[in-house]
Amino acid sequence: MPRDPNLFRVTLLGTGAPPPVLDRFGPSTLVEAGSQKFIFDAGRGAMQRLHQLGIPFADITGMFLTHHHSDHVVGFPDLWLTGWIGRPWGRRNVPLPVWGPKGTKQMMEHLPLAFAVDIRVRSHNYPLDGVKLLPVEITEGVVFDRDGVKVTAFEVDHFAEQLPAYGYRIDYAGRSAALSGDTTFNENLIAHAQGTDLLVHEVTAASGSAAESAAQLKRISANHTTPEQAGEVFTRVKPRLAVYNHLLLFGGATAEDLIPATRKKYSGPLAVGQDLLQIDIGESVEARQFREEK
């Protein structure tokens, strides 16, 4: 199939968090730029969502991890191993580069040990190269630059030094998208995302009794961003579209609460992400819900 060189599309594969719910799978984002495709984080269900899009894992150029919290990586073994199987949704036959923070090498060296029996048995049928992992541990700066796609990692603030965490900015054909990863309000993100076309940002909200939600918020806002704080981020970054993903909702808080809270600080274009929301970045920046053809 001929590729569209102008394609620059971000698809939210999963917009959820640790709660094991069906409507929001774990955090994972697909970025398509020209002929290349990248997955950022691999939460629960990433493989199913990719399959819903009709994209075989063989087509994925590489993976990027923002940090190592389990809700961002538990879907990885599924993508990696199911994606190796020689069926239409898999068929990977070349090694997979995986960029991520310190700890990525350890994870990518040990996963093949954990699945050694499966790999040994299936390698009679499928090429061993297709299950090889090529981990690259990153620091802040340009981490990928090929065929017109540049990926820049920037440090964010999620549990401070206890857990290295990055956001990513993807530049392609004069346009850009930035992904926050998991972070509390962060000046470095604002600097790196400056003027981006699309900013996909995490968010947390709590409601319930005043005391309860104040205590919850104090705890989680040390590591995550409230809608009021995100509103300030968006106002300063001025993206052509801001989209929430990785919704961490506590108490009785719902996705509907996010927009009014953000509007206290931000009046620009804003959408609350759902799984399989697709955003095309071009002359305009447009979001629409992907629907499977049945």
Ligand SMILES: [Zn+2]
């Ligand atoms: Zn996290």
